[in-house]
Amino acid sequence: MKPMNAETVVLEEARPVEEELAARLIYDTGSYVFDCLYNRDFDAFLRITSHLWQQDVGAFSHRHARAATYQGGLAGIALGFPQSLYAQEFGTGMATMAEMGSPELLAHLPSVAGHIPWLFPEVPEDAWYLLFLSAHPQARGQGIGEKLLLDCFDRARKAGCVSLHLDVAAVNPAVRFYERMGLERLAETTVPKIAASHGVPPHIRMVKYLVD
Structure with missing residues (x-):
């Protein structure tokens, strides 16, 4: 069996499958x-996000995602x-939380709900927004995140976008990964x-400019 890495993924x-793993x-x-x-x-969170992943519309829908797969x-x-x-x-996610959430x-x-959006600056009209990038714990350190991110750059260019934006917690080690991949810190x-x-830490808006 070939080991899991960027070449074999x-x-x-x-x-709309493996919804619980996608939610995690x-x-x-x-x-x-x-x-x-x-x-x-x-x-x-797991119950509602698993449901959102399986839908055909919404910010958390599988339809907006590229999957890295290994042996299926x-x-x-x-x-x-x-x-x-x-x-x-x-808007779909909040509506679903209202429908599926407990009284608590x-x-x-x-x-x-009114405070969380202030963490995330406005996204320019000509930008592509990377909402989630995540590798399976057993797949980390194998170049899979890099392969996914490079694919995002291509997806953004094909969509006619001039930049890619994302937000990440300032304490997240992924900040260094994104900087290594050419993203710049725009705001904190x-x-x-x-x-x-x-205990929500500061978040950093990072940007990759896709045009020379």
């Missing part, structure tokens, strides 16, 4: 924000889209209320 359009990979990219939004109810299984994901879809697709979650949401944002209530 295949990139393909994501499918999504969680790994933004655990601080998800813990804040779901009030540290991981089971609720999910080894990583990269989910993103042009800015024109960024605003259009985001619904009571919690108003206290944080702190929201004091959710930093105090849920």
